[in-house]
Amino acid sequence: MSSLLEITWTDPVTGRHGYVVIDTLVRGLASGGLRLRQGCTLEEVRGLAQGMTRKEALVYDPSDRYVPLGGGKGGIDIDPADPQATEVLTRFLAAVRPVVREQWNTGEDFGLRQETIDKVAADLGLASTVEAVFAQLEDAQDARRRLAEAFAVTVGGVSLGDLVGGYGVARAALEMAQREGITDPTAVVQGFGSIGGAAARYLARAGVRVVAVADRDGLIRDDDGLDVEALLAARDGLGVVDRSAVPGAVLGDREAWLEVPCDLLVPAAMSYVIDVDDVARIDARVVVEGANMPTLPAAEAALRERGIPVVPDFLANVMTNAWWWWIVFGDIDPTEASSFAKIDAVMHRLVHTVADAAQASDRSLRECALEVAAQNSRAVTERVGITG
Structure with missing residues (x-):
């Protein structure tokens, strides 16, 4: 089965490549993280996006309010320890910002911390990297509050997230x-x-x-x-x-x-x-x-x-x-016990x-x-x- 959307981006400064793959959409939405890894390829991101489709579907419970989304994924071919990694990440997200706003709900993955992607998104004028989901919720304000409270919880010195x-x-x-x-x-x-x-x-x-x-x-x-x-x-x-x-x-x-x-x-x-x-x-x-x-x-x-x-x-x-x-x-x-x-x-x-x-x-x-x-x-x- 072919993907619905595949983007290959070339950084105009370093020549590094980044990728977005939307494997499936549900209600026009897909979910999946963004990774930074030296050697990351389009084929890898495609496989990860297919895996997200499966993850979303696997946990479906008709008694939940959460109805699974489609699967998507992103990746940038760069070592997360590279001094230029954050700058490359910023240019990549700026380039694919329309997809993030409308379809692809993303977050941390291998080589990328949530606080880093949140800061870059804020610098680019995005309130979060899951705005496409919030746009479809009647209680979006409460949802934002719950997510912020959940990420503020620490357990043994480590964020619950x-x-x-x-x-x-x-x-x-x-x-x-x-x-x-x-x-x-x-x-x-x-x-x-x-x-x-x-x-x-x-x-x-x-x-x-x-x-x-x-x-x-x-x-x-x-x-x-x-x-x-x-x-x-x-x-x-x-x-x-x-x-x-x-x-x-x-x-x-x-x-x-x-x-x-x-x-x-x-x-x-x-x-x-x-x-x-x-x-x-x-x-x-x-x-x-x-x-x-x-x-x-x-x-x-x-x-x-x-x-x-x-x-x-x-x-x-x-x-x-x-x-x-x-x-x-x-x-x-948004608590440790409930989670x-x-x-x-x-x-x-x-x-x-x-x-x-x-x-x-x-x-x-x-x-x-x-x-x-x-x-x-x-x-x-x-x-x-x-x-x-």
């Missing part, structure tokens, strides 16, 4: 551990930004031994279990941990995370990090995709042949996107619905999750009409 996605990944992992009969589970988390850091925090708080994490500077490992809170306190804005804060931990190469023995392997940073050649190195019982598209299809098939289930990204990391809209549409209160209770209930339902279907039909978790998303998409179409 930076925790909900990783909390959902942790809940997906814990539900799968329970289904697989794993007791005293261990985990390895690759990536220590918003998703990976929060996933590690809530796995540890649930009693999981997080034996290794990997950031862009390499591996940090302690088979007795890392002090995750100390690591969180020692990370910078790009999720890199100050090594002086982890005395006694074993440090290793950034690719070594694949071969650390564990029960729950959580790739939570970049796309395309598990290829078929990597599968033999993996010593885990479950892979939970915290990042978008971290496992290539051939690798996922090889993992399944080894009896290692892969919880697909559009299920495991769906909660950042869903949480935004539950807040905006008023399905939950986490909703995530607990929805992730439990989704994981067990998908895993039960996979067990009954001898299909992969991805195949069954896609089926649920397709069924929900049809239900949304029946409810609101042609989705675009």
Whole structure:
């Protein structure tokens, strides 16, 4: 299926490329974040936009006020640590501003913090990067207030908005551990930004031994279990941990995370990090995709042949996107308790619905999750009409 809209932008100053892909529209709207990554391509953004279509549909509940949107995504081919990154981001958003105003509702993603995109949007005269949704709400003023209140909440020194996605990944992992009969589970988390850091925090708080994490500077490992809170306190804005804060931990190469023995392997940073050649190195019982598209299809098939289930990204990391809209549409209160209770209930339902279907039909978790998303998409179409 081809995308509804694809934009390729060239920065007139640096020559860097940026992309917007609208995969589907519902009520004329699409949802999906904007990432900054050296090497980002149109093909990557296209795949991410398709994933957003699935995420939106997957969480549909007819009892919610929130009715899923379509899927869209943006990406800029630049290292977020590049000194020119914010300037390039500003020029990109200025160029695609009409799409943001009318159709594409966006926010932080890999390599981009919400406060950064909010500041750039404000400088460009945008009240937010979800104005297209607010324009369709009768209670837009209350929705803005709820969203502002939600982002003002901090939990253990971290913004609630930076925790909900990783909390959902942790809940997906814990539900799968329970289904697989794993007791005293261990985990390895690759990536220590918003998703990976929060996933590690809530796995540890649930009693999981997080034996290794990997950031862009390499591996940090302690088979007795890392002090995750100390690591969180020692990370910078790009999720890199100050090594002086982890005395006694074993440090290793950034690719070594694949071969650390564990029960729950959580790739939570970049796309395309598990290829078929990597599968033999993996010593885990479950892979939970915290990042978008971290496992290539051939690798996922090889993992399944080894009896290692892969919880697909559009299920495991769906909660950042869903949480935004539950807040905006008023399905939950802008509090930690209300947010986490909703995530607990929805992730439990989704994981067990998908895993039960996979067990009954001898299909992969991805195949069954896609089926649920397709069924929900049809239900949304029946409810609101042609989705675009």
